[in-house]
């Protein structure tokens with residue numbers, strides 16, 4: 001009996017998020033595609049009011065300017081714990097509840113090219129991009145979501161429409177607008193954008209007697225820095241090259257912290273329960289096709305009953321003009337670290353409610369309020385990156401979110417140099433024939449509407 005068997009229970013017809021196209025389809029096509037009958041989607045949840053987010057701008061700028069690392073980290077942990085707060089809404093595919101950010105608008109919903117005011121969430125095939133594929137080799141399954149404030153800005157300003165950018169650019173060109181003013185209007189304070197990274201864990205049948213014990217588990221790479229990588233297994237620093245690994249127990253039965261067994265190569269690996277991840281089971285055709293499209297590799301396809309586990313989450317929050325950049329990634333030290341003498345620096349300032357949580361205590365965190373400071377130990381500019389989301393981008397190990405995102409503009413420039421971890425000025429010639437998009441890249445995929 002696996003956790004996944006929940007997927008086959010009748011109440012799975014609550015499967016709202018991924019089956020929400022039911023809103024748009026007729027009963028006959030619903031039957032054709034095996035969809036649940038129409039029903040309402042979960043509301044797009046706000047952060048808990050007690051979170052105090054967005055926080056006071058002056059205070060945030062102050063802790064940035066005095067380089068109060070601990071203050072910045074405390075704020076970032078609060079943000080993480082607020083976007084993952086329990087909405088008490090049942091998650092369709094398993095026993096978990098939806099965390100706040102998973103009720104937010106997907107990239108497809110936000111950038112959907114319907115020019116009508118959206119009164120419901122059009123999760124139709126065309127606009128549904130629950131999962132996207134990182135174009136660079138070896139990237140994970142990924143997904144972008146926006147909270148209500150960010151979503152409303154994009155819809156109200158019609159920033160989903162390519163024509164909007166064509167006309168903005170033409171207007172700036174005609175008016176001879178100074179470079180620093182060639183920009184969309186800023187997002188409102190409180191806007192939040194997220195980008196997630198997921199790893200596929202195969203369903204295991206506990207009734208099968210496996211020849212070798214390790215076959216009961218899925219081997220998953222763990223980032224332990226650039227020195228812990230090999231020369232094979234995909235582009236430099238991609239997960240396929242990470243030497244450290246854990247064996248994930250998909251049945252969730254094995255939560256014996258410290259249990260180690262040998263993998264297929266005779267190397268001892270820690271066994272971790274899938275309960276130590278935030279996760280989704282692939283329980284609908286619709287989700288299966290979205291995941292497989294995102295994997296994009298015919299030799300490595302998911303099947304129903306497999307699970308995707310959250311290995312990384314980016315959170316950009318518009319609380320200061322340059323946004324606050326926070327990222328978390330899964331690591332066994334995040335829960336084991338509590339018992340170690342020198343826990344990872346990425347656990348510093350973690351609040352007790354996160355440390356106690358069986359799911360959310362498994363993630364390390366880093367944050368950047370500035371692209372240059374506080375400087376790293378070797379005096380290089382401030383680094384803040386997610387191994388799952390950035391290690392596959394050339395030169396992005398040790399990058400800084402902002403130094404890349406500061407260049408977000410329309411039309412796109414495909415040669416973004418992440419390693420230049422320095423601020424470029426607002427009147428830089430890079431922006432002189434573009435429209436700057438307030439640090440958000442999503443508009444590069446703006447589609448023609450008319």
Ligand code: HEC
Pocket residue numbers: 134144193194195314315316325326327384385386390393396399400401402404405416418439440441442443
């Ligand atoms: C190498 C450049 C680069 C770096 C470094 C980078 N990003 Fe991004 N990011 C992108 C691009 C390009 C996109 C849009 C395409 C996509 O989503 O894959 C994006 C998308 C996002 C989104 C979705 C909203 C949007 O802008 O479209 C968020 C949120 C985000 N990144 C946060 C972060 C955080 C937090 C960090 C640092 C930990 C970071 N990024 C580092 C290039 C980068």
